[in-house]
Structures are given as C-alpha cells and as structure tokens.
Amino acid sequence: MEAPGFVLSPEPRVSIGSGEARVELVLSPAPVREVVVVTATRGEAATSTLGVSITALDRERIEEREAPSSLTLLEEVPSVATARAGGWGSQASAFVRGGESDTRGYSWTAWR
DSSP, rough: OOOTTTTEEEOOOEETTTTEEEEEEEEEOOOOOOOOOOOOSOOOOOOOGOOOOOOOOOOOHHHHOSSSSSSHHHSSTTTTEEEEESTSSSSEEEEESSOOOOTSSSEEHHHO
16 A cells, blocks of 8 residues: 555554454654755745755665765766766865866765
C-alpha cells in the first residue's frame, strides 16, 4: 500500500479466523523533507522568485552516489567546474560559473 505523505508503520498484521481474513494497517506521517536555502533577501522568499538556480545534495543523494570526496559530488552540480592539483590529499578547487576565479573559487584539501 502507498499513500503520499505517509509510511506504513509497523508491518501490517494479518489475522485469519472464523472464515474471515483481517488486515490491520497503521499509517504514520512520513518525515518531512525540506531544503533550506539561505539568500541575501533578508526575509523569506520562494525559490521560484529568486531568479537563481539551486542545487541541493541531500543525504539520500550523497549516500546513493557513494562519492569518495565532496569534490566528486560537486562534479555533478551544473555551473560548477572542479580542479585538483594532483592525487588524493592535494589541493582541490571548485569554481562557480559567472564569477572570477579569485573571488568565487572555493579551495580545500581532498581527502578520502
């Protein structure tokens, strides 16, 4: 059984007696999946009104990808270019499209 916004909890119980079968289902509210976006608007604003593109990497996506580093995850994000100066443990950089490399670049050491 599927119901949007609900999860089956616990497993359904089936009882059979006197020529009648009974299935007991308990539905609980599903966990809320929310993405929080921090902007410079100083107030709440719908993503559709911001005029920007947003990519969120949630826990499920990160676990599904099994990426060895955050740089590997950023390689999939549109408008982000990545670079590494050598192998693991060397400096890595990510650059956001539209910015100059000295103002919008992010650098860190890539570890496994």
